[in-house]
Amino acid sequence: MVKMNQVCYRTLDMPEPWRLATYEAAGGYQVWRKILQEGTPRDQILEEMKKSSLRGRGGAGFPTGLKWSFLNPNTPGQKYLVCNSDEGEPGTCKDRDILRFNPHQVIEGMAIAGYVMGVTVAYNYIRGEFYEPIERFEAALKEARAAGLLGVNLQGSGVDFELHMHIGAGAYICGEETALLESLEGKKGYPRFKPPFPASYGLYGKPTTVNNTESFASVPVILSKGPDWFLEEGIPNNGGPKIFCVSGHVNKPGNYEIPLGTPFKDLLELAGGMRNGRPLKAVIPGGSSAPVLLADTMMNITMDYDALAKAGSMLGSGAVIVMDDTTCMVRVLARLAHFYSEESCGQCSPCREGSGWVARIVHRILHGEGKPGDLELLDNVAGNMMGRTICVLADALAMPVQSFIRCFRDEFEYFIQHGKSLVDGGKLR
Amino acid sequence: MKIEIEIDGKSFEVEPGKMIIEVADAAGIVIPRFCYHKKLSVAANCRMCLVDVEKSRKPLPACATPVTPGMVVRTRSKLALDAQKAVMEFLLINHPLDCPICDQGGQCELQDIALGYGSDNSRYDQGKRSVKDKNLGPLIETEMTRCIHCTRCVRFGREIAGISEMGSIGRGEDTEIGTYVEKSLTSELSANIIDLCPVGALTNKPFRYRARAWELTQHSGVSPHDCVGSNLHIHTRRNAVMRVVPKENEGINETWISDRDRFSCEGLSSPERVTSPQLKRHGQWETVDWQTALQTVVEALQDVTEHHSADRIGGIISPNATVEELFLFQKLLRGMGCHNIDHRITQTDFHYQQAMPTYPKLPVSIADIEQQELIVVIGGNTQHEQPLIHHRIRKAWDNGAKVIMINPVDFEFNFTPTQTLLVENRRLPEALTGVTRCLAESQQDTEIAKDLLQSVAVTPAHREVADALLSAKAPLILLGAGAQNHPQAGLMYALAERMAQLSNGNVGLLTAGANAAGAWLVGAVPHRGPTGLNVSKPALDVQRMWESELPAYVLFNVEPEHDCANSAKALKALSQAALVICLTSYKTPAMEQYADIILPIASFAETPGTFINVEGRWQSFQAAVIPKGESRPGWKVLRVLGNLLSLDGFNYVVNTEVTDELRSLATTNTPEQPAGPWRYPSHLPTVSEGVERFCYWPIYRSDSVVRHSQPLQKTPLSETPVVTMSPQLAQRLGLEAGTEVKVSQGGDAVVLQVCISHRMVGDTVGIAAGFLETAGLAESFGTVKIERI
Numbered sequence A: 001m002v003k004m005n006q007v008c009y010r011t012l013d014m015p016e017p018w019r020l021a022t023y024e025a026a027g028g029y030q031v032w033r034k035i036l037q038e039g040t041p042r043d044q045i046l047e048e049m050k051k052s053s054l055r056g057r058g059g060a061g062f063p064t065g066l067k068w069s070f071l072n073p074n075t076p077g078q079k080y081l082v083c084n085s086d087e088g089e090p091g092t093c094k095d096r097d098i099l100r101f102n103p104h105q106v107i108e109g110m111a112i113a114g115y116v117m118g119v120t121v122a123y124n125y126i127r128g129e130f131y132e133p134i135e136r137f138e139a140a141l142k143e144a145r146a147a148g149l150l151g152v153n154l155q156g157s158g159v160d161f162e163l164h165m166h167i168g169a170g171a172y173i174c175g176e177e178t179a180l181l182e183s184l185e186g187k188k189g190y191p192r193f194k195p196p197f198p199a200s201y202g203l204y205g206k207p208t209t210v211n212n213t214e215s216f217a218s219v220p221v222i223l224s225k226g227p228d229w230f231l232e233e234g235i236p237n238n239g240g241p242k243i244f245c246v247s248g249h250v251n252k253p254g255n256y257e258i259p260l261g262t263p264f265k266d267l268l269e270l271a272g273g274m275r276n277g278r279p280l281k282a283v284i285p286g287g288s289s290a291p292v293l294l295a296d297t298m299m300n301i302t303m304d305y306d307a308l309a310k311a312g313s314m315l316g317s318g319a320v321i322v323m324d325d326t327t328c329m330v331r332v333l334a335r336l337a338h339f340y341s342e343e344s345c346g347q348c349s350p351c352r353e354g355s356g357w358v359a360r361i362v363h364r365i366l367h368g369e370g371k372p373g374d375l376e377l378l379d380n381v382a383g384n385m386m387g388r389t390i391c392v393l394a395d396a397l398a399m400p401v402q403s404f405i406r407c408f409r410d411e412f413e414y415f416i417q418h419g420k421s422l423v424d425g426g427k428l429r
Numbered sequence B: 001m002k003i004e005i006e007i008d009g010k011s012f013e014v015e016p017g018k019m020i021i022e023v024a025d026a027a028g029i030v031i032p033r034f035c036y037h038k039k040l041s042v043a044a045n046c047r048m049c050l051v052d053v054e055k056s057r058k059p060l061p062a063c064a065t066p067v068t069p070g071m072v073v074r075t076r077s078k079l080a081l082d083a084q085k086a087v088m089e090f091l092l093i094n095h096p097l098d099c100p101i102c103d104q105g106g107q108c109e110l111q112d113i114a115l116g117y118g119s120d121n122s123r124y125d126q127g128k129r130s131v132k133d134k135n136l137g138p139l140i141e142t143e144m145t146r147c148i149h150c151t152r153c154v155r156f157g158r159e160i161a162g163i164s165e166m167g168s169i170g171r172g173e174d175t176e177i178g179t180y181v182e183k184s185l186t187s188e189l190s191a192n193i194i195d196l197c198p199v200g201a202l203t204n205k206p207f208r209y210r211a212r213a214w215e216l217t218q219h220s221g222v223s224p225h226d227c228v229g230s231n232l233h234i235h236t237r238r239n240a241v242m243r244v245v246p247k248e249n250e251g252i253n254e255t256w257i258s259d260r261d262r263f264s265c266e267g268l269s270s271p272e273r274v275t276s277p278q279l280k281r282h283g284q285w286e287t288v289d290w291q292t293a294l295q296t297v298v299e300a301l302q303d304v305t306e307h308h309s310a311d312r313i314g315g316i317i318s319p320n321a322t323v324e325e326l327f328l329f330q331k332l333l334r335g336m337g338c339h340n341i342d343h344r345i346t347q348t349d350f351h352y353q354q355a356m357p358t359y360p361k362l363p364v365s366i367a368d369i370e371q372q373e374l375i376v377v378i379g380g381n382t383q384h385e386q387p388l389i390h391h392r393i394r395k396a397w398d399n400g401a402k403v404i405m406i407n408p409v410d411f412e413f414n415f416t417p418t419q420t421l422l423v424e425n426r427r428l429p430e431a432l433t434g435v436t437r438c439l440a441e442s443q444q445d446t447e448i449a450k451d452l453l454q455s456v457a458v459t460p461a462h463r464e465v466a467d468a469l470l471s472a473k474a475p476l477i478l479l480g481a482g483a484q485n486h487p488q489a490g491l492m493y494a495l496a497e498r499m500a501q502l503s504n505g506n507v508g509l510l511t512a513g514a515n516a517a518g519a520w521l522v523g524a525v526p527h528r529g530p531t532g533l534n535v536s537k538p539a540l541d542v543q544r545m546w547e548s549e550l551p552a553y554v555l556f557n558v559e560p561e562h563d564c565a566n567s568a569k570a571l572k573a574l575s576q577a578a579l580v581i582c583l584t585s586y587k588t589p590a591m592e593q594y595a596d597i598i599l600p601i602a603s604f605a606e607t608p609g610t611f612i613n614v615e616g617r618w619q620s621f622q623a624a625v626i627p628k629g630e631s632r633p634g635w636k637v638l639r640v641l642g643n644l645l646s647l648d649g650f651n652y653v654v655n656t657e658v659t660d661e662l663r664s665l666a667t668t669n670t671p672e673q674p675a676g677p678w679r680y681p682s683h684l685p686t687v688s689e690g691v692e693r694f695c696y697w698p699i700y701r702s703d704s705v706v707r708h709s710q711p712l713q714k715t716p717l718s719e720t721p722v723v724t725m726s727p728q729l730a731q732r733l734g735l736e737a738g739t740e741v742k743v744s745q746g747g748d749a750v751v752l753q754v755c756i757s758h759r760m761v762g763d764t765v766g767i768a769a770g771f772l773e774t775a776g777l778a779e780s781f782g783t784v785k786i787e788r789i
């Protein structure tokens, strides 16, 4: 039996899990209170974080401890900490449930991070569509402030930590960390050219650390149960449990927080197996930006950063999109391409123009108007978008396009030749 | 410490921190680009400049990649070219390719680069995007379907114009560049975005469809509208000025010009141009040939000399005239024995004229303004008076300088000055005295002007200015139009000099017109001849000339009703004079009344000449077109008159001989004299009570060419004749915005509408000059009575 919900969702089965009292009953705020009482050495926490092998849960999988070490707590001047709760990657719905059911753990994780990096002002940038999570998080902030866990000179320790919430306005690109910072500054959400990275030039031009909601929520448990425990719950270099958001043709879609390195087979079983018992066709294993993998590969893979990278895809945000044999891949790609062309911020020529071009080619194939040569054109246009832009949104479209063509070339060719789907015979549903 | 890098096989020693594209540009290695512009921040969004950098998997944007030691760059390897060509293809798929009907055709960066990096046929065969055009006002035409989203225009607004008017709206393919809420641009530098736009999305509206780029001939020119001396390229076709664009000069205007410099040329073809000599006979205007006209002028002048005397002639010349014109004008009149010569037409106080330097010249170069630590502007709306000097002041501010404004109006600037000391116009001398007193006391140097200083109580605002002056190493104090035209101009200049002495600072005059420096140097003033030599018998300054109601006046490109301070006095003097000779490019309704002889002279771009700018730089230029109709270059008309009057030394063949004569005088005569010595009164002159007028020239009323440019007159910056007052004053007088009022001064009165502005202070009301509607007031800065009608 796979162990579930040990970290971010640890309060899930308790009544009113979002309340401060519930969180404290589950062992919450122990680390933060200890820091405030004893002034735990910063280096010690940083060491433990590094040892835990926690990798960023926002998509890129960058080691969190290492990222924190880029911000020197002793440099003078304002520094900022930002939590990325924009959660826009299609298929991903884990941060929403963390905010809904365990908001205090995000607060504690951020407070600890702030302490380690000497940051006293932090923001949580929450996706604007998240009505309930926003209310829960705001209520949690209120509780924490009232309990003296947020504010100035907390519990007489001399430590200050203020945390504010910011509500996004519905742009996928604002999940990209530098676009998020621009948006937080009140500007249009345009990703910034890097370098400089946020650690040297972040919010309002000040050193800033951005982490994902799940990354922050993992911190209190790592520190209370110890980095060794956390590492044990995953595999080397892939510390801890991770939330997988399983969607698609399964019987029990939902969020599953399970150890990294768990075989996909087991995850599929947890999710109730394939809907109607149909065979698995393919899986997008890490959010819509990740290259698609075929059933054979998936049934023999473990769910961790390294294994998925080796198979040519990525763990990304942990959104596992499961597709059975009734799925027309042309239709799936058309949907994805449409999404990215709508969400391109429009700064970079290759992304602005390329995403629309790609979307229109796939669209015409799907409408029975594909032309010979369209696949080469698609592949080439995607290639021209890749690696040539300010942020990686362009790559996030280019990668699925190239992987779909590689894995399902026959389906695309059939659609172009016959004007209808190889899989379901229809043009459009 | 320089570092070594390699681009396309060549090694370069470069400053660290430079971007690859800067090194390549300096070395003449061509990297295609659209969004990069050396005067704007790096956006790195077009991706056209991708180059191959060793050790990087991906091609990198040359505009945003700083050089590192040992870096090896290839701008034309397969990786680089593939990337560049791919970007070119992306940029073209939605571009309309309507080059045949596009004004940018032939001068288009997209067209040029597409030639090198584009493909012969398109792989894109689907519908193209079309974008609704935006109305940006009378100066800039839009065709937004052509936009490639480089954001140069957006960055220009934020970084150069200092006002964010353009922005990008929408996302992805739906991105549009515009003003969000449609409106005309208001920056006085707005049209520079026409030059910045690499495609035909933003083009010159008045020039639209008038000529193709390759039909134009390019001439160098210098702007005649302010003392900056912005360098221009004048584009002509078939002897007509088609448009004006900036000519880059890093020391003066960088890559910019003001909208006034660019669109004034639209006034050259105004129907109000006079294109043939005209005489008034029995109250009727008659067109005559040049010979008749000149003969009539000569006889009339001789008549005055015989019946009165030569010193009963008043000679008034525009500060926009060229050095050659100014020199010959004074030579002609002095040759006849008349020293009543003046170019200071906007000024009202002359008692300090002996203390003026040989010619006014800024203590620092224009470019060095941006390096200043503290700039104090006294009586200046620099943004409208000298837009490109103001741009340098803003850059200084942007670099961290303090900028203090001491003004009678809280002018709207494109940055927030560090401090604004606002006082009624008549209390400006008092404010300067207060500041000077603070300085003197803290330097324990109170002997000079002791009584004057003690007559004024120091306020915290005075102290704040003084503290700033004392804490700066070498402050720069600039006197704007408001200070120089002020009835106490001399006292204010003297106080500014004292402030500078006490704070190790320097004083500069931001002079009126394009060539005040030239006018001083040639001696277009009543008390000095060429190169500043005193004349034996000081004569009448311009105000005394009006007040003396002389029998004859010679006006050179001056419309007193628009151009002169105390305009009603001028009109009165002219209407009683027996003889008024106008050498002019335009005929105004008032001129038809007061003039007797009109000699049409060449306007801007039609005459060769020289301007000396505010930093003392001589800039000569050629005529770009021949003068309109029968008009002739002013210097030639003066030369012929000199000959006809049998005066010595008028046998010039080309205009440069005139300039050479002045140059040789300047080298042989006494060296340039600095300003001073200064005398200080023992107390401030008593100030009047009641409502006082503050007179200024709005940006697009500054001279006759500008006033005749219809596009400029239609911009939001163009003003109408009104009386502007503070809400408090309006309330006290029981007036609302729009109320028609009678504004009277002694026996004179004009009718104007009330405009209410929180930028006005106390009992000072703003009534602009440059309008016939306001010309009927005799005192530009006197008290006025305002009554509802």
Ligand SMILES: Cc1cc2nc3c(=O)[nH]c(=O)nc-3n(C[C@H](O)[C@H](O)[C@H](O)COP(=O)(O)O)c2cc1C
Pocket (backbone or CB within 6 Å): A055, A056, A057, A058, A059, A060, A061, A062, A064, A067, A084, A085, A086, A087, A088, A089, A172, A173, A174, A175, A176, A177, A178, A210, A211, A212, A213, A215, A216, A391, A392, A393, A396
């Ligand atoms: C187009 C795009 C969208 C992104 N959206 C999100 C998002 O919704 N949430 C998130 O946490 N990270 C998102 N990221 C990743 C962030 O840029 C950043 O890497 C992450 O927030 C860092 O946190 P972590 O180190 O804890 O993973 C996105 C990146 C890109 C390029």
Ligand code: SF4
Pocket (backbone or CB within 6 Å): A173, A190, A191, A343, A344, A345, A346, A347, A348, A349, A351, A352, A389, A390, A391, A392, A393, A394
């Ligand atoms: S890659 Fe796309 S989304 Fe990212 S900055 Fe460029 S245009 Fe915007």
Ligand code: FES
Pocket (backbone or CB within 6 Å): B032, B033, B034, B035, B036, B043, B044, B045, B046, B047, B048, B049, B050, B061, B062, B063, B064
């Ligand atoms: S010029 Fe470098 S990206 Fe546009």
